[in-house]
Amino acid sequence: MSRLQVVSGKGGTGKTTVAAALALALATEGKRTLLVEVEGRQGIAQLFETEALPYEERKIAVAPGGGEVYALAIDAELALLDYLQMFYRLGGAGRALRKLGAIDFATTIAPGVRDVLLTGKACEAVRRKDKRGRYAYDYVVMDAPPTGRITRFLNVNDEVAGLAKIGPIHNQAQAVMRVLKSAETSVHLVTLLEEMPVQETLDGIAELRAAGLPVGRILVNMVRPTLLDGPVPDGVKRTEIARELSRAGLGGARKGGLAEQLVEPLLAQAAEYAERIALEQEQRAELAEPGLPVHELEFLSEGIDLAGLYRLATTLRRQGVS
């Protein structure tokens, strides 16, 4: 199993939630995972109901069976200062550099440097070992940028390595790329059973594959339970439904009666439902095309809270994702 698990997905599909559930799922039997965030949105903190994460690895959850989940919000600017200090002992110069706009330049405008710093930090966590030579984290799960930008984000090191032809950034970029393109890494895409996210997922898979990046799984989020078997059969008369509704205590079944008035709206909802189920089936078929493992996560009707995250983690574990 790859030690760096990158989770991407179209905006609105819940990729942060899925990344967090995956980190929990992987933290079984005393294992330790690190969940990293790279977009400065503090989504992980919101999800785990904690205060904003600093640029520091912090334990945020304990998984059933004693595993631990740590979290880190990578900040490009701090990662750069870190980096300067580590390799050049130039940490103190940070302020002067910032005053000049050099830090801002390096982390927001200089092409790709920001992404190299972000992916670089994640790869560092993957490779880090403790004094006894054991990996500091069994798995690193990254809540990555959305599908539309993921290939460029992960592949940026290649571009930067081409741009900065010598020097530590070049070396760093190459080292990071070696990890990202190896079997150590696996990129998962989160989608919903809707046309646009599915199309974007398929496009994303093609792009990632073309760039030589290892695609892992398709994670279908917010799958709703089946409430009705197929479309409403033609044979059932409206009067019969009205009678049943009336029998259940919902008013009169005669024309104009309260129960009778419910029949049309309820059937309209059923027709919409059937249309959606049919659409979802088509999307499932499309998602089978790339030949990747597909996992479905249930829709949590009460919204995502900590308990919900643990439930999703259990679902992932049951499906053999960890």
Place this chain on the structure above:
Amino acid sequence: MTLDVPPTLAVDPLLDDPKTRIIVCCGAGGVGKTTTAAALGLRAAERGRKVVVLTIDPARRLAQSMGIDSLDNTPRRVKEIEGDGELHAMMLDMKRTFDEIVEAHADAERARAILENPFYQSLSAGFAGTQEYMAMEKLGQLRARDEWDLIIVDTPPSRSALDFLDAPSRLGSFLDGKFIRVLMAPAKVGGRAGMKFLNVGMSMMTGTLGKLLGGPFLKDVQTFVAAMDTMFGGFRTRADATYRLLQAPGTAFLVVAAPERDALREAAYFVERLAADRMPLAGLVLNRVHGSGAARLSAERALAAAEALGAPDGPDPAGPDGPVENHETGGIVDQEGGKEEVRTPPEPHDSPETPATELTAGLLRLHAERMRLLSREQRTRDRFTALHPEVAVAEVAALPGDVHDLAGLRDIGDRLASGGRPV
């Protein structure tokens, strides 16, 4: 249940007002921003205006829904528009837009030097901020051409949704900021009195950056900067002009969201940020709102009624012909008919189950689910309304599928304009 009802956003008056010249659609990713922009454009055009829709990254299907196979950096006229208006659509090509600026502002030789510079090539291919900057640049260009009376802009799916407000000034301040001057003319800076500190910082910095990025990279940057020298003032001025254009009367911001916690949280953030920047907010478009024609039947009553019908809970995996649920106590085996049959206990009813019973129970459970969804949506909306009661809202009823053609876009336009609660 609702404490405050927010004012309804009147979409048609906004689209019809000749003083409305720019509409900016912003919001979190995945809420239907681009579709909203396209639907508004179509509606405005069919109400007689000459409209151009600038999309950033439309799904292929959306472009096709406007009868255009692939959108590019030039506005293309959309056919089969009803009425006298016109609809044009385009998709931002940031590299092309950047190239055009270079070509327009530098002589041929200098332009070539810039276009061939590796640093420029990476910068223009879309790294942090470029897309946002170019979207605003393109908006400025379209506005300057004065060919359209209404420009509708979709905003980039940014890391942070309001990057498009910040990126222009960031790129602008970089391009004619201190840092660039330091990069270009270290000697000059060092020579000035009172700049000792800067001098120290500078040599350390060019040294550090050189080490970090590699000498050739820094050289590329320096060459690029030298070649772009004449354009710097221009970048800043243009960024400022576009920013002012966004604040001007005639511009309207629409925040697009879906009735989900995260999307509305982001929408609230937008509303606050726009106010802080004195950008004119027209209202909130709330997509994918669910309704029910049987809203007077609550989820609880529907579930209780389903239970009273005695149908098994949830679809029977064995299908309608499968075994009937066995009641451990009170099950009466009826021998008289000659065949074995399990009957529901007399409480609450004792009629046999028919296909209609099972179907009706299913319909009721489905309805309960719908009502729960409705109340969830209402709760998230109430939270937003409590924070921003002044923001006008247009609700768009959820569609089962995606938009595939102009008719679909027109339908969304109708829903937008009716603005109220879906039925």
